[in-house]
Amino acid sequence: xxxxxxxxxxxxxxxxxxxxxxxxxxxxxxxxxxxxxxxxxxxxxxxxxxxxxxxxxxxxxxxxxxxxxxxxxxxxxxxxxxxxxxxxxxxxxxxxxxxxxxxxxxxxxxxxxxxxxxxxxxxxxxxxxxxxxxxxxxxxxxxxxxxxxxxxxxxxxxxxxxxxxxxxxxxxxxxxxxxxxxxxxxxxxxxxxxxxxxxxxxxxxxxxxxxxxxxxxxxxxxxxxxxxxxxxxxxxxxxxxxxxxxxxxxxxxxxxxxxxxxxxxxxxxxxxxxxxxxxxxxxxxxxxxxxxxxxxxxxxxxxxxxxxxxxxxxxxxxxxxxxxxxxxxxxxxxxxxxxxxxxxxxxxxxxxxxxxxxxxxxxxxxxxxxxxxxxxxxxxxxxxxxxxxxxxxxxxxxxxxxxxxxxxxxxxxxxxxxxxxxxxxxxxxxxxxxxxxxxxxxxxxxxxxxxxxxxxxxxxxxxxxxxxxxxxxxxxxxxxxxxxxxxxxxxxxxxxxxxxxxxxxxxxxxxxxxxxxxxxxxxxxxxxxxxxxxxxxxxxxxxxxxxxxxxxxx
Amino acid sequence: xxxxxxxxxxxxxxxxxxxxxxxxxxxxxxxxxxxxxxxxxxxxxxxxxxxxxxxxxxxxxxxxxxxxxxxxxxxxxxxxxxxxxxxxxxxxxxxxxxxxxxxxxxxxxxxxxxxxxxxxxxxxxxxxxxxxxxxxxxxxxxxxxxxxxxxxxxxxxxxxxxxxxxxxxxxxxxxxxxxxxxxxxxxxxxxxxxxxxxxx
Numbered sequence: 001x002x003x004x005x006x007x008x009x010x011x012x013x014x015x016x017x018x019x020x021x022x023x024x025x026x027x028x029x030x031x032x033x034x035x036x037x038x039x040x041x042x043x044x045x046x047x048x049x050x051x052x053x054x055x056x057x058x059x060x061x062x063x064x065x066x067x068x069x070x071x072x073x074x075x076x077x078x079x080x081x082x083x084x085x086x087x088x089x090x091x092x093x094x095x096x097x098x099x100x101x102x103x104x105x106x107x108x109x110x111x112x113x114x115x116x117x118x119x120x121x122x123x124x125x126x127x128x129x130x131x132x133x134x135x136x137x138x139x140x141x142x143x144x145x146x147x148x149x150x151x152x153x154x155x156x157x158x159x160x161x162x163x164x165x166x167x168x169x170x171x172x173x174x175x176x177x178x179x180x181x182x183x184x185x186x187x188x189x190x191x192x193x194x195x196x197x198x199x200x201x202x203x204x205x206x207x208x209x210x211x212x213x214x215x216x217x218x219x220x221x222x223x224x225x226x227x228x229x230x231x232x233x234x235x236x237x238x239x240x241x242x243x244x245x246x247x248x249x250x251x252x253x254x255x256x257x258x259x260x261x262x263x264x265x266x267x268x269x270x271x272x273x274x275x276x277x278x279x280x281x282x283x284x285x286x287x288x289x290x291x292x293x294x295x296x297x298x299x300x301x302x303x304x305x306x307x308x309x310x311x312x313x314x315x316x317x318x319x320x321x322x323x324x325x326x327x328x329x330x331x332x333x334x335x336x337x338x339x340x341x342x343x344x345x346x347x348x349x350x351x352x353x354x355x356x357x358x359x360x361x362x363x364x365x366x367x368x369x370x371x372x373x374x375x376x377x378x379x380x381x382x383x384x385x386x387x388x389x390x391x392x393x394x395x396x397x398x399x400x401x402x403x404x405x406x407x408x409x410x411x412x413x414x415x416x417x418x419x420x421x422x423x424x425x426x427x428x429x430x431x432x433x434x435x436x437x438x439x440x441x442x443x444x445x446x447x448x449x450x451x452x453x454x455x456x457x458x459x460x461x462x463x464x465x466x467x468x469x470x471x472x473x474x475x476x477x478x479x480x481x482x483x484x485x486x487x488x489x490x491x492x493x494x495x496x497x498x499x500x501x502x503x504x505x506x507x508x509x510x511x512x513x514x515x516x517x518x519x520x521x522x523x524x525x526x527x528x529x530x531x532x533x534x535x536x537x538x539x540x541x542x543x544x545x546x547x548x549x550x551x552x553x554x
Numbered sequence: 555x556x557x558x559x560x561x562x563x564x565x566x567x568x569x570x571x572x573x574x575x576x577x578x579x580x581x582x583x584x585x586x587x588x589x590x591x592x593x594x595x596x597x598x599x600x601x602x603x604x605x606x607x608x609x610x611x612x613x614x615x616x617x618x619x620x621x622x623x624x625x626x627x628x629x630x631x632x633x634x635x636x637x638x639x640x641x642x643x644x645x646x647x648x649x650x651x652x653x654x655x656x657x658x659x660x661x662x663x664x665x666x667x668x669x670x671x672x673x674x675x676x677x678x679x680x681x682x683x684x685x686x687x688x689x690x691x692x693x694x695x696x697x698x699x700x701x702x703x704x705x706x707x708x709x710x711x712x713x714x715x716x717x718x719x720x721x722x723x724x725x726x727x728x729x730x731x732x733x734x735x736x737x738x739x740x741x742x743x744x745x746x747x748x749x750x751x752x753x754x
Contacts, residue, residue, distance in 0.1 A: 012723075
């Protein structure tokens, strides 16, 4: 039998009771007492009034539209702090020069304002200064690693700085017919890549999901429950730490078999259902998400272990034989659960391609019949740009990346038409917080070019990749070459030195200082070109100033 | 210990080690609550609120290593915010109510205007419940806000304000009386006084 609350006990808790902050047991105590005590009921009424008026007062607060820009301002003001890092010998060294400033007002909470603490802090500062003096050289070696391992709009979330793999150590022991589609690095020596065994586009064998892990400088496939899902492929991976990450893809449904001239049967696959895998406790496990899960994932971005976004392409349908309708679902992961976020776009003929997020907002881009689409969702509201975006462009946007909401890149192609026909020209747009501008690109000497993937590793380290002359497959001829651009030193330049066989480059991620991994594809004629050609995925490595094919997939 | 507190404590430890990303996560987690709190403390001045938010998190960045885990991270951060608000008020001298500067345990006295106003004056005044909020002093309003909107316990509010729990109870009791008084007036005088006098 529960002991009854006295009036004094009840009245002491009334405000917390009215604002629903008590435990269920406490609430029951109060409710039982109020049911029989008119005096306490009268005492409770003013608290209800308090709750109501405070609620009304809160509603008068305007929406918070400044979160992201305010963070950027704050970040720029942060005084330098010592960064403790592990060297490859396990030594700990302080790597920054500046000593944190003491605040003018002693705002330390009461539990820290004691005499000994002040003395301890002075000693700590002295030791810190001595350590800084001894460790400047270490910063020169390890600093660039830290820079390359951070950046929004990419998948890198490294916090540790282990020594990178020496070029001779790097190996990729992947199965034959491996086809990788995305890569996410946790550190220089820890990364994950996903794709499929048996390229669905080649269609000669049933694909199944592939997850590969970079560990001890070698890429090897894993055999978790999430890997080796038959009739499926994985297309994106985003690691938030060495112990947690997400991978998405879709199951595939066979819709046609095509007989080739050489007697081989080519399977035609279509995307069926979304697959979402969560890596925790050393295992990749499939999880369910709400909303429309038909189709395939379009983009995945995790900002932290508690926050992330997933754009799902639910496929194309027709309202009539002449009108295609494209549907998308936007999912937000927050505090352990995925939920659907409604999108504001009215035109059903839009195509959404790119997604990138911070803790405060999510950005999308794409295109429709009127031109480009760029939108961001912040503070519960959507803000959009459409049409030409900049000047008199006719953009189609395929990817978006950012370091902050005052440093956003959107890439794709610009369509134009003249007497010689239709043209698509690689396009890069940049947003610095108030307007979009078109970036100057090097002359690509290509009839057609388009940028499809972007990796923003830092404000001055951005990679954009795509295709030149994308019709080479249909035209049954070798491509003009891969299209890979690098933004560094304030300008865009073509990436040189790619292996000649590489026809296209997609994802680029930084592994360490001057060391990158990239996914690309090589042009492979079938039957000497008589039966057309296909593209085979390859894993590329950039070390010691040169690109090489690390995994020559069959 | 709630999972939120554990997560926040972990982030704060990373902030103490110089991790800007951890500070960003704390900023994202606490900005909405702090913004609401500061909005009411600073009279709805958007610019002042944004400046204060910056100051709070700069202070978190600078003093994260001083956090010893004796209070929840939320309590610790709101303590910082409270001190900075007091400091700002001293600097700007824009509030009429007396504000305790040294955290001493002064007794709270009822709002002088409430005591001196006659029953007839209150009736003429046509105060609403919303006005009851506006007529509370900032320190009484702050206590209400910290409890009912920010979800802090009596002890946590006492830590934030650096006053004994008895003082917090006293301020809550005063706020309660103030609302009870205004609610009683509404019940007694549903019509404007001018209209009742014309009817008489």
